[in-house]
Amino acid sequence: MDLDFxxxxxxxxxxxxxxxxxxxxxxxTTGIYCRPSCPAVTPKRENVTFYPSSxxxxxxxxxxxxxxxxxxxxxxPEWDVRADTIxxxxxxxxxxxxxxxxxxxxxxxxxxxxRHLNRMLTAELGAGPLALARAQRAQTARILVETTxxxxxxxxxxxxxxxxxxxxxxMLEVYAGSPSQLREKRPAGRAEAxxxxxxxxxxxxxxxxxxxxxxxxxxxPGVDEVCGSAYQRGLVLPHGSATVSLRPGERWxxxxxxxxxxxxxxxxxxxxxxxxxxxxxxxxxDGMLGADPxxxxxxxxxxxVRVPRAVDGFEMAVRAVVGQQVSVVGARTTLRRILRAxxxxxxxxxxxxxxxPTTEPTALEGASELTGFPTAAVIADLPDSAFGxxxxxxxxxxxLASAVADGKLDLEPGADRPETVARLLELPGIGPWxxxxxxxxxxxxxxxxLETDLAARRGAAALGLPDSPKALAKHAERWRPWRSYxxxxxxxxx
Numbered sequence: 171m172d173l174d175f176x177x178x179x180x181x182x183x184x185x186x187x188x189x190x191x192x193x194x195x196x197x198x199t200t201g202i203y204c205r206p207s208c209p210a211v212t213p214k215r216e217n218v219t220f221y222p223s224s225x226x227x228x229x230x231x232x233x234x235x236x237x238x239x240x241x242x243x244x245x246x247p248e249w250d251v252r253a254d255t256i257x258x259x260x261x262x263x264x265x266x267x268x269x270x271x272x273x274x275x276x277x278x279x280x281x282x283x284x285r286h287l288n289r290m291l292t293a294e295l296g297a298g299p300l301a302l303a304r305a306q307r308a309q310t311a312r313i314l315v316e317t318t319x320x321x322x323x324x325x326x327x328x329x330x331x332x333x334x335x336x337x338x339x340x341m342l343e344v345y346a347g348s349p350s351q352l353r354e355k356r357p358a359g360r361a362e363a364x365x366x367x368x369x370x371x372x373x374x375x376x377x378x379x380x381x382x383x384x385x386x387x388x389x390x391p392g393v394d395e396v397c398g399s400a401y402q403r404g405l406v407l408p409h410g411s412a413t414v415s416l417r418p419g420e421r422w423x424x425x426x427x428x429x430x431x432x433x434x435x436x437x438x439x440x441x442x443x444x445x446x447x448x449x450x451x452x453x454x455x456d457g458m459l460g461a462d463p464x465x466x467x468x469x470x471x472x473x474x475v476r477v478p479r480a481v482d483g484f485e486m487a488v489r490a491v492v493g494q495q496v497s498v499v500g501a502r503t504t505l506r507r508i509l510r511a512x513x514x515x516x517x518x519x520x521x522x523x524x525x526x527p528t529t530e531p532t533a534l535e536g537a538s539e540l541t542g543f544p545t546a547a548v549i550a551d552l553p554d555s556a557f558g559x560x561x562x563x564x565x566x567x568x569x570l571a572s573a574v575a576d577g578k579l580d581l582e583p584g585a586d587r588p589e590t591v592a593r594l595l596e597l598p599g600i601g602p603w604x605x606x607x608x609x610x611x612x613x614x615x616x617x618x619x620l621e622t623d624l625a626a627r628r629g630a631a632a633l634g635l636p637d638s639p640k641a642l643a644k645h646a647e648r649w650r651p652w653r654s655y656x657x658x659x660x661x662x663x664x
Contacts, residue, residue: 253588255282307330370448
């Protein structure tokens, strides 16, 4: 966002939560930086500097406020909307690419030299990729210090630091306390062996019921489930597997994670935030959609509807292909068959038949059975009998799996959106509807519209909108750049 001083100061003075994560307030007299909604006394104008990222604040010598925890603020909604290099870079850094592959790996994925990428990020965010990754590393380490019983040396390397000394120096600089001091001050009774409990912030309003309803109708045994007011699923992460339980609350989404390797904490958190669309700006979205009389009533009664995204781009693409021209129930039946066959071949997914529990879960009750979706390599090797679908559809899934397994198709949020859609359309059996659905849910495009979708047309008719594809697409132009959110509301209206 444009860091206009007056606009930013008004947001700080009113403690406006909508701007948390969009910019950071650094106070020169205290040496502390905060989120805009920090409950502390509003600093004087002459003592304030605004920065576009927590990394830029740290680079300028400020430490994080212990009261408002600015490093835990929602991410900027810009990184969801923007499909340019900066947006892609921020999504990749959030997923831990710099820690795993270094700046060289990040630059290679984006198609730029390290020097040019550093220039671009510094110009927009006040910090280069190393500083941005360092800020995330510090937050990961703080979470591990405060929520686990791991040794501090283990935490240092799990968070991505090169040495214990670097870990100690960074924590002292960012949080004005050594790791051992932070551990001493943690709330009593929070640490539980093997489990990490987090609070994931979001910008209100947040319509949790629509998310749980959407995801609950599409759960697959061995992959995910809805238990009471919580969504649980298995994750396949860079260093191993994990299970997570996400329970929406009034101000936070409460996350309970069990990781096979704690180095996966940052990517696990990034994927959970992405799944529930927690970095969205619902006020901006609802303001745009609510201006259309067709959506006015729905926006007032159901404010903050999010787009259910994905933790695994390949999984979402397979779901999209299987769901072509069939009902949600029919797609689940076919997917269960594929999962059963993958489990028989040792693909990591075991099916547990029977109804999902309806009681409120505690910690990860029942989630240890969730193992995540099979990999592309496993799906590509399944026999014909595993699919239970026409040969052409079977060939599409195999072509998709092979393209992902060979690295020819990138379905993660850091992918180039236009290029990914173009490559999807090159695959046999994938048309605009499937490519658009994948772009919306797997790679996070907020401006996808599927005018030929039957449910969208039914929803349009229910709201008094034109229901022919051409007329509906023309009307949807007024909903840019939030047509994905409009599509979700049309589906709800149907």
